Amino acid sequence: xxxxxSAIFLIIILFSARRSSAQTWELGGFVGSAGYxxxxxxxxxxxxxxxxxxxxxxxxxxxxxxxxxxxxxxxIEASDSDSENAHFRSRNLSFFSxxxxxxxxxxxxxxxxxxxxxxxxYSPYLFVGVGVxxxxxxxxxxxxxxxxxRYGTEGQDINKTYKKVALTIPxxxxxxxxxxxxxxxxxxxxxxxxxxxxxDDVSGKYASDAALVSPGDGSITTLRMNLADRSxxxxxxxxxxxxxxxxxxxxxxxxxLGLTISYTFFNQKCPVVDE
Numbered sequence: 001x002x003x004x005x006s007a008i009f010l011i012i013i014l015f016s017a018r019r020s021s022a023q024t025w026e027l028g029g030f031v032g033s034a035g036y037x038x039x040x041x042x043x044x045x046x047x048x049x050x051x052x053x054x055x056x057x058x059x060x061x062x063x064x065x066x067x068x069x070x071x072x073x074x075x076i077e078a079s080d081s082d083s084e085n086a087h088f089r090s091r092n093l094s095f096f097s098x099x100x101x102x103x104x105x106x107x108x109x110x111x112x113x114x115x116x117x118x119x120x121x122y123s124p125y126l127f128v129g130v131g132v133x134x135x136x137x138x139x140x141x142x143x144x145x146x147x148x149x150r151y152g153t154e155g156q157d158i159n160k161t162y163k164k165v166a167l168t169i170p171x172x173x174x175x176x177x178x179x180x181x182x183x184x185x186x187x188x189x190x191x192x193x194x195x196x197x198x199x200d201d202v203s204g205k206y207a208s209d210a211a212l213v214s215p216g217d218g219s220i221t222t223l224r225m226n227l228a229d230r231s232x233x234x235x236x237x238x239x240x241x242x243x244x245x246x247x248x249x250x251x252x253x254x255x256x257l258g259l260t261i262s263y264t265f266f267n268q269k270c271p272v273v274d275e
Contacts, residue, residue: 024114025265026058026066028184032258039202039246040093041078045191045255050075052256054101054198062265063112068105068127070170074096076254078102078200081234091228095137095148095200099254101192103131103170115178115264122177125188133194133254134169137201141227148201151220153228154245155207158214166196176260186260191253201250209240 035048052074060066077096080088105127113123137148154160174188197203212228214220229238238246 003203006250023062024060026056026060026184026262027265028056028058028260030054030056030072030258030260032207032256032257034099035075035257036076036078036199036252037254038078038081038200038249038252039197040083040088040095040200042247042249044093047078048257049077052258054256056262056264058107058259060114062224063114063118064109066109068107068129069100070103070105072103072132072256073100074254075099076191076199078118087110090234090236091239092236093139093200093202095139095202097135097137097199099133099135099199101131101133101168101170103129103168105129105131105170109176113176113178113180115184122175123209124173124175126173127190128171129169130258131168131170132165132193134165135196135199136164137199139201139227141230142222145224146227149198150225151227152203153207153224154204154214155211155228158220158224162198164195166194168195172255174260182264182266184260184262184264186262187258188260189255189257191255193251193253195251197246197250197252199254202246203250204244204246206239206241206243206245211241237245 031053033048034052036049037045041047054072056068056070058066058068075098079094080091083089107125107127109123109125111120111123112118113120136144139148149161152161170190170192172190174186176184176186179185212224
C-alpha cells in the first residue's frame, strides 16, 4: 500500500461516510510494545522488545467509520549477535532508536459500534493512515553511545546524511469492547511501512576506506571505519568495499502492539442504533 492510495482512501471516507445523529468524539490512550523489521531483522515480523505508549483523539462519523489523530512513541532495536544466521553474526552490527509517530488514520468497524448506544458491545476493526515518524539510530561501541546518523557509516557526507524524519503508512487491525458505559477497551496491532531505509542506519553497501576519511581528523576517520564495519570485533576480516551491507529492500518497517482504552463523548442525545 503506497502513500497515494492511503491519502485517497482517507478522502473517500470523509465524503462517503453517512451523516448520523450518532456522531461522537473519542479520547483514548495506548500502552504496549514496539517492534521492528529491516536490515538487521529481515524475517521475524514479531520481534517485539520495548515499551510503547501513545494517545489519540477520534471522530466517529457513525457506528462504522472514524477518523483518528494518533500519536505513539516507542523504541526499536536489533543486534546481529542475537541472530541465528551465521552471516549476520559475522556482520556484527547493532542499533537502537526511539520512534515517535504522528498520524491520521481511518478506522472501519465490522459491526455498528457506538458505546452505550448500539446493541453490539464489541467489534473487530481495521485501520489505515498516513503520518510522519521521527527516529535516531544509535549504537554502543566501547561502552559509549554514538548517534550513527552523525558518522555516515555507508560513506555519506557526514554533513549530509539521511533525514531522521520520514513518511509512514500505518495499517493494522484490532478488536474493541464496550466494558462500561462510554468506556471501551481494545487490543490492536499495527505495522508501519516507512519511506526510509535508515531506521537502523543500514541500507546499501560497505563504503571504501577513502569514503570514510574525515580530512584533518584521524580519530573521526577511525571511528567511522569501526562503526561502519564491526566484523573484526568477532574475529572476521573487514568487508570489501561495494559488498552488500544491508538487504535489498528499500524500506524499513516498525510496529506497535498493545491495549487501548478510550472514553466516548456524545455531541447530542443519540438514539439506540440497531445492529
